[in-house]
Amino acid sequence: MNRAVFLDRDHTLIEDPGYLSDPDAVKLLPGVELAIKSLHQAGYKIVVCTNQSAIARGILTEESLEKIHAEMRRQLADKGAHLDAIYYCPYHPEGTVDKYAMQSDLRKPKPGMLLKGAKEHDIDLSQSWMVGDSPRDIEAGHRAGCRTIRMRLGGEVSSAEGADEDVQADFTVRNLVDAARIVLRETDRTATWDSARPTAAVATAPAASEVQPDCARAQEGDPRAGPVSMSDSQVRMEILSHLRRLVRRGEHEEFSFLKLAGGIVQMLALLTLLIAVLKVLASHPRLNDAIFWALIAIALQVMSLTFFSIHRNK
Numbered sequence: 001m002n003r004a005v006f007l008d009r010d011h012t013l014i015e016d017p018g019y020l021s022d023p024d025a026v027k028l029l030p031g032v033e034l035a036i037k038s039l040h041q042a043g044y045k046i047v048v049c050t051n052q053s054a055i056a057r058g059i060l061t062e063e064s065l066e067k068i069h070a071e072m073r074r075q076l077a078d079k080g081a082h083l084d085a086i087y088y089c090p091y092h093p094e095g096t097v098d099k100y101a102m103q104s105d106l107r108k109p110k111p112g113m114l115l116k117g118a119k120e121h122d123i124d125l126s127q128s129w130m131v132g133d134s135p136r137d138i139e140a141g142h143r144a145g146c147r148t149i150r151m152r153l154g155g156e157v158s159s160a161e162g163a164d165e166d167v168q169a170d171f172t173v174r175n176l177v178d179a180a181r182i183v184l185r186e187t188d189r190t191a192t193w194d195s196a197r198p199t200a201a202v203a204t205a206p207a208a209s210e211v212q213p214d215c216a217r218a219q220e221g222d223p224r225a226g227p228v229s230m231s232d233s234q235v236r237m238e239i240l241s242h243l244r245r246l247v248r249r250g251e252h253e254e255f256s257f258l259k260l261a262g263g264i265v266q267m268l269a270l271l272t273l274l275i276a277v278l279k280v281l282a283s284h285p286r287l288n289d290a291i292f293w294a295l296i297a298i299a300l301q302v303m304s305l306t307f308f309s310i311h312r313n314k
Ligand SMILES: [Mg+2]
Pocket: 008, 009, 010, 011, 012, 132, 133, 134
């Protein structure tokens, strides 16, 4: 049987502008092609499972969704990566298009898409993973019998479903590269245990300081951890560690007009503050003038902090 990593689409594989309907707006998240290629090399199929209530709501047609997915596949292919399958659920009980206005077992948090994918691609769900950014992704993964990884881009909780924190993923990470590292690490540990169980002598759990396992099972440590040798999987993990640093550096160095504006305004703020101080020192009779410049400096400082804040929360 095969094993797979099931991926949510929006905010996991591509940016999520909210009800994406234009193929030109498809934008891969940083590093996803690297994560997908590494998982493929480790023998995982990559299967996307995405709720598309926009179809039931009349915002999108199945034909236009196919174009969006074709564009997503094209961008991945340009970077040497591919998806094995994409499943989507067009149904929603509150839809306005009669054909799609209904409950469906395909819609996450129900596991229908994962079960269908497993059946059609001969996938062993107990050896598979579900990766997504919302609680419903995690619940669907658990209900299908997969292990789960929650994406928290920039540490934030995404979308309206963020309020539901009852669902606990096996691991929480910041991007798909880190998720791939977890999958490879856990795969390697399982394989090592299977091959070395009778003589396990040295329990060595690879460190993962950036990873925050948030379920009891992960926090207690995995008793299956056995002796670890330098395997192909670990070499891949090392490569992914390097890539993760590059991805994060890229995220930090990404050009932003707001960041630029914030920097310029902050320089102006400091300059006007300096003028205010000089005026106070140089001419006491003109104190009102100095206060004026000080107020300008404070206003500019507030403005620059606002720009930075908006940039960070984008
Ligand atoms: Mg999502």
